[in-house]
Amino acid sequence: MALPVARTFWFGPLTIPLAQLFLLTKHTLGIVNIKPIRPGHVLVVTRRQVARFNELSQDEIADLFAQGQRVSKIIERLYSADGLTLCIQDGSAAGQTVPHVHLHVIPRHIGDFANNDDIYSVLDGTGKVPLQTHIDNEQRRPRSLADMTAEAEILRREIGDWDSETVT
Amino acid sequence: MALPVARTFWFGPLTIPLAQLFLLTKHTLGIVNIKPIRPGHVLVVTRRQVARFNELSQDEIADLFAQGQRVSKIIERLYSADGLTLCIQDGSAAGQTVPHVHLHVIPRHIGDFANNDDIYSVLDGTGKVPLQTHIDNEQRRPRSLADMTAEAEILRREIGDWDSETVT
Numbered sequence: 001m002a003l004p005v006a007r008t009f010w011f012g013p014l015t016i017p018l019a020q021l022f023l024l025t026k027h028t029l030g031i032v033n034i035k036p037i038r039p040g041h042v043l044v045v046t047r048r049q050v051a052r053f054n055e056l057s058q059d060e061i062a063d064l065f066a067q068g069q070r071v072s073k074i075i076e077r078l079y080s081a082d083g084l085t086l087c088i089q090d091g092s093a094a095g096q097t098v099p100h101v102h103l104h105v106i107p108r109h110i111g112d113f114a115n116n117d118d119i120y121s122v123l124d125g126t127g128k129v130p131l132q133t134h135i136d137n138e139q140r141r142p143r144s145l146a147d148m149t150a151e152a153e154i155l156r157r158e159i160g161d162w163d164s165e166t167v168t
Numbered sequence: 169m170a171l172p173v174a175r176t177f178w179f180g181p182l183t184i185p186l187a188q189l190f191l192l193t194k195h196t197l198g199i200v201n202i203k204p205i206r207p208g209h210v211l212v213v214t215r216r217q218v219a220r221f222n223e224l225s226q227d228e229i230a231d232l233f234a235q236g237q238r239v240s241k242i243i244e245r246l247y248s249a250d251g252l253t254l255c256i257q258d259g260s261a262a263g264q265t266v267p268h269v270h271l272h273v274i275p276r277h278i279g280d281f282a283n284n285d286d287i288y289s290v291l292d293g294t295g296k297v298p299l300q301t302h303i304d305n306e307q308r309r310p311r312s313l314a315d316m317t318a319e320a321e322i323l324r325r326e327i328g329d330w331d332s333e334t335v336t
Contacts, residue, residue, distance in 0.1 A: 053254060054241050061237060062230035069229060072258070073222050083259025086221060090240070091251025093276040108261040 010049050012098035020148050022155035023071060027063040030071050030159070032152045034142045040079035040107040042155070044068045051099035053090045068103045074158045081107030178217050180266035188316050190323035191239060195231040198239050198327070200320045202310045208247035208275040210323070212236045219267035221258045236271045242326045249275030 009016040009029055016031055022042075023030025029045045036042075044067055046060055056064065072084050085106040089096040177184040177197055184199055190210075191198025197213045204210075212235055214228055224232065240252050253274040257264040 053237055053252070054244070056237065058230070058234055061233045062226070065229045065233045066226055069221055069224065076222070081261070083257075083261030083264070084221070085262045086256040086258050088254040089251075090254050091276065093249070093251030093278045093280075094253045096251070108259065110261045112261075 009047070010100070011043075011045055011102070012049065012100040014098070017145075019145070020152050022152045023067060023159050025063055025067055027060045028067040030067065030155070032148045032155070034148060036106075036143070038106055038108075038112065040075045040081070042071060042075060042105050044071055044103040044105060046101045049100050051091070051096070051101065053088060053101055056101060064101070064103060068105060070159070071155075072105050074155065075105055075107050078154070078158065079107040080109075082110045083108040177215070178268070179211075179213055179270070180217065180268040182266070185313075187313070188320050190320045191235060191327050193231055193235055195228045196235040198235065198323070200316045200323070202316060204274075204311070206274055206276075206280065208243045208249070210239060210243060210273050212239055212271040212273060214269045217268050219259070219264070219269065221256060221269055224269060232269070232271060236273060238327070239323075240273050242323065243273055243275050246322070246326065247275040248277075250278045251276040 009018075009021060009024075011029075011031065016029065020032050020034075021029060022032065023044070025047075027047050029047055031043050031045060033041050033043055044064060046056060046064055048056075048060065050056065068086065072086065075081065076084055085104065085108055087104045087106075088101065089104075090101075092099070177186075177189060177192075179197075179199065184197065188200050188202075189197060190200065191212070193215075195215050197215055199211050199213060201209050201211055212232060214224060214232055216224075216228065218224065236254065240254065243249065244252055253272065253276055255272045255274075256269065257272075258269075260267070
């Protein structure tokens, strides 16, 4: 599908390369993850750059999670997942490192971790499972731009065209 | 505040004692947690008993998270939290043990865990932090009914009256 006209979208202080964007609505963005802890781990982000969940309007909340459901259905199917971990680290005390509200959508598979919730101990690298650690930590090794672009292209095809009215 | 007229609300296969209910809207319930991993760890639950997030309607999603925001603001203030962990274990493969969509609202404090996200390794008891373990596990020791009732009363006062139109 076509990318929106060139413009800048933000994830905290970071500009989002359009090639990494796969969903765009009036209030919400979907982006692939430079440092996923599992294949298919993506982020659903508010377009307005606010750090805390309590700053969101009712319209922003409704769209964030409506899109979160839309994305979670696609991720579960594409990655043949058995379930999903859906989580917001709301504030730095909760492990948030990018001060911009974002929902983690992480496909889960039976037996993917030694213990179901070891996935969470990976969030700050305390986990012992053989995965990239530091989901929200600068110490993680980023994946290749080519990988991210290819994944975003697949997800954009699943999402379908942008709603041009929302690209404003 | 007054409790709604006696009736039955469900959390998966479990009936919810009215004394543990602190929020009730057309689509959403708020209940205190019999086995919190931190003081103030409460659950925001869909009134309709469905297991997976992908089964929710747009109205149910909007209300679940609008109420989740409402509850999170109260919990953060009452428990002087620095942040919040907001999480849905969507399916048993994600650690869900009660097959009914529920949002965990967990107040976080700087330094509350040796590592920020050790909180998650507590979800299935793999964590080494000195807290009750097994957030979603039958092995946890339940707290007293008196404690739960007292907490629910405080939260009901913060929420205010039920919307009588929704108690149907």
